[in-house]
Amino acid sequence: xxxxxxxxxxxxxxxxxxxxxxxxxxxxxxxxxxxxxxxxxxxxxxxxxxxxxxxxxxxxxxxxxxxxxxxxxxxxxxxxxxxxxxxxxxxxxxxxxxxxxxxxxxxxxxxxxxxxxxxxxxxxxxxxxxxxxxxxxxxxxxxxxxxxxxxxxxxxxxxxxxxxxxxxxxxxxxxxxxxxxxxxxxxxxxxxxxxxxxxxxxxxxxxxxxxxxxxxxxxxxxxxxxxxxxxxxx
Amino acid sequence: xxxxxxxxxxxxxxxxxxxxxxxxxxxxxxxxxxxxxxxxxxxxxxxxxxxxxxxxxxxxxxxxxxxxxxxxxxxxxxxxxxxxxxxxxxxxxxxxxxxxxxxxxxxxxxxxxxxxxxx
Numbered sequence: 001x002x003x004x005x006x007x008x009x010x011x012x013x014x015x016x017x018x019x020x021x022x023x024x025x026x027x028x029x030x031x032x033x034x035x036x037x038x039x040x041x042x043x044x045x046x047x048x049x050x051x052x053x054x055x056x057x058x059x060x061x062x063x064x065x066x067x068x069x070x071x072x073x074x075x076x077x078x079x080x081x082x083x084x085x086x087x088x089x090x091x092x093x094x095x096x097x098x099x100x101x102x103x104x105x106x107x108x109x110x111x112x113x114x115x116x117x118x119x120x121x122x123x124x125x126x127x128x129x130x131x132x133x134x135x136x137x138x139x140x141x142x143x144x145x146x147x148x149x150x151x152x153x154x155x156x157x158x159x160x161x162x163x164x165x166x167x168x169x170x171x172x173x174x175x176x177x178x179x180x181x182x183x184x185x186x187x188x189x190x191x192x193x194x195x196x197x198x199x200x201x202x203x204x205x206x207x208x209x210x211x212x213x214x215x216x217x218x219x220x221x222x223x224x225x226x227x228x229x230x231x232x233x234x
Numbered sequence: 235x236x237x238x239x240x241x242x243x244x245x246x247x248x249x250x251x252x253x254x255x256x257x258x259x260x261x262x263x264x265x266x267x268x269x270x271x272x273x274x275x276x277x278x279x280x281x282x283x284x285x286x287x288x289x290x291x292x293x294x295x296x297x298x299x300x301x302x303x304x305x306x307x308x309x310x311x312x313x314x315x316x317x318x319x320x321x322x323x324x325x326x327x328x329x330x331x332x333x334x335x336x337x338x339x340x341x342x343x344x345x346x347x348x349x350x351x352x353x
Contacts (some may be wrong), residue, residue, distance in 0.1 A: 018297070019297070021300070022300050045300050045301075045304045049308065074246050075243060076291045077264060079267075079287070081267045083288075094342075094346070097342035108330070109331040116323045123271075123322075134328075140331070153309070156320075163303070165328050165332055169332055172333060201292055212337075217302075220260060220264070
């Protein structure tokens with residue numbers, strides 16, 4: 001086994017590539033004047049893909065190397081309780097609208113996904129994989145398995161949804177005159193899960209807290225309701 | 235200075251343990267978050283060490299999302315004839331959901347005539 005192969009087997013190279021590419025993405029993002037579609041996450045991901053291709057590293061080996069980062073994503077989820085706690089007074093005032101909007105938004109996300117997938121001739125397995133697209137990856141994987149979908153396809157669609165959500169939300173909000181940070185954050189959390197929440201925190205603490213709220217409630221509502229709802233239609 | 239991180243990791247472990255033991259479909263970290271929220275409400279304040287760790291972690295979220303985005307790029311060649319449906323669900327589906335949720339939330343808030351909150 002070559003020294004290079006030995007180095008590749010550990011997580012060190014994968015982590016270094018990820019952080020280096022992310023920094024590269026952050027520089028491009030800053031130079032571009034913070035254009036949403038040049039977000040460091042996407043620029044960084046594009047750069048990582050290019051580096052993996054150039055160095056001939058298998059994606060699955062890379063993914064195993066950066067597993068520590070997905071573990072930390074769970075820690076971040078726990079940490080979301082802190083901004084949520086700080087905005088609790090503000091959230092309590094609007095508890096009923098939040099609950100209704102969660103149920104409405106989560107149901108709408110699933111129904112439009114089902115409708116559009118049927119319209120574009122998706123197979124049943126693809127359809128099932130696409131239904132949980134609006135919820136955060138760990139919940140979506142669980143739901144997809146429950147439904148009988150393809151986990152890789154679900155993960156990919158969940159990420160694509162977030163990419164679309166966070167790159168279009170600023171424009172969409174400007175066109176539709178949506179200025180309330182509570183509404184901006186909440187819709188991002190419901191429609192674009194954890195990445196939408198990260199984006200909302202860049203806008204401010206109120207948007208961030210409402211996004212965390214939208215993210216958690218949508219995740220729970222979808223995880224509980226979707227498997228039983230899907231059973232009714234299939 | 236690691237007390238905040240220790241608290242976060244402990245609750246993450248506890249959440250994971252509860253998920254495994256009870257077999258609920260809610261992911262472990264989400265259970266951990268609900269426990270943390272309950273803990274803060276009982277305690278009535280955020281300890282400084284937790285505040286420091288949380289701020290550091292939340293600021294690193296975009297980095298943590300980079301690997302799954304790489305996965306998305308590598309998924310494209312294996313989609314075959316289904317890419318149209320995937321794009322349709324991900325692009326217009328997400329735009330419609332964002333818009334629907336935002337407008338619904340705005341209407342609901344306006345109906346309760348809550349004062350506008352500035353950023």
